[in-house]
Amino acid sequence: MILVTGATGTVGRRLVDLLLTRGAAVRAVTRNPGPARALGLPGGVEVAQANPALDSALDGVTALFLHPRAVGAASAALVARARERGVRKIVALTALNVDDPLDEQPSRFRGDFNKEAEDAAVGSGLEWTSLRASSFAGNTLQAWGQQIRGGDIVRYPYARFQESLLDERDLAEAGACALLTDQLVGRRVELTGPETLTHEQTVGIIGHALGRPLRLQEVPPETAAQGMIRYGLPAPFVAALMARYARHLDRPQHPATGEVAKILGRPARTFADWAADHAAAFRG
Numbered sequence: 001m002i003l004v005t006g007a008t009g010t011v012g013r014r015l016v017d018l019l020l021t022r023g024a025a026v027r028a029v030t031r032n033p034g035p036a037r038a039l040g041l042p043g044g045v046e047v048a049q050a051n052p053a054l055d056s057a058l059d060g061v062t063a064l065f066l067h068p069r070a071v072g073a074a075s076a077a078l079v080a081r082a083r084e085r086g087v088r089k090i091v092a093l094t095a096l097n098v099d100d101p102l103d104e105q106p107s108r109f110r111g112d113f114n115k116e117a118e119d120a121a122v123g124s125g126l127e128w129t130s131l132r133a134s135s136f137a138g139n140t141l142q143a144w145g146q147q148i149r150g151g152d153i154v155r156y157p158y159a160r161f162q163e164s165l166l167d168e169r170d171l172a173e174a175g176a177c178a179l180l181t182d183q184l185v186g187r188r189v190e191l192t193g194p195e196t197l198t199h200e201q202t203v204g205i206i207g208h209a210l211g212r213p214l215r216l217q218e219v220p221p222e223t224a225a226q227g228m229i230r231y232g233l234p235a236p237f238v239a240a241l242m243a244r245y246a247r248h249l250d251r252p253q254h255p256a257t258g259e260v261a262k263i264l265g266r267p268a269r270t271f272a273d274w275a276a277d278h279a280a281a282f283r284g
Helices: 012-021 068-084 106-110 114-122 139-150 168-180 199-210 221-231 235-247 259-264 271-277 279-283
Strands: 002-004 026-030 046-049 063-066 089-095 127-133 153-156 187-191 215-218
Touching: 002 012, 012 026, 012 168, 063 068, 063 114, 063 168, 068 089, 068 114, 089 114, 089 168, 106 235, 114 127, 127 168, 139 153, 139 199, 139 279, 153 199, 168 187, 168 259, 187 259, 199 215, 199 271, 199 279, 221 235, 271 279
Parallel strands: 002 026, 002 063, 026 046, 063 089, 089 127, 127 187, 153 215
Antiparallel strands: none
């Protein structure tokens, strides 16, 4: 039995499907348990209530997928309990910037306790893998979707900022590999998309997928930050994000690694692939 925390989220939901397809027994952890179908989960998945200990959810579990936002600061306690209950493998979802100072990790201010998740897995005394992911391709939909649905100009700072966006489907497949095989045991795996793109290039690729002449109009960081905060994003998150952009205008923070292709035995999905497959979401 594989226990998946964050099972209804961006990565966990895809991971559950992959594990089932490959014949694994899966127990999905969610804050609001109910029938699997009502949660959008496939039939055959057991559903467990999220809580710090997850005592009953650990019954019969041999492998645990540790999601840093779903588990939060409780990673060490959960992993210790899992070890006591006979779990043999921990796979932690973390991030490529996990070793950066904590106040320089933007996602931490939105609840991603990546450092705690990786440390808990590595120090567990069990088989472990840390999936260090680059920024998700889906972040572009969150950042720019509303503007794109309203017109052909995306107003955003730091047009030259570079990153290698990772398709969440590739990340989920790497997670399934880590949970079901020994291929990635004992590794901090650096997962990226196959290419480095600027913000400006990324907007252009979305425009191509939509058949529209999208372009990025650069705005001052201070203007963008004020807008993000008005939109409801935490001010510390926005400050860390703007600082990250400023530090990596001329070189990507995390260049493409090629690890996805090595693990999956096929090329990683490009951002153009992702944009074509998600064009409907940008249309509204």
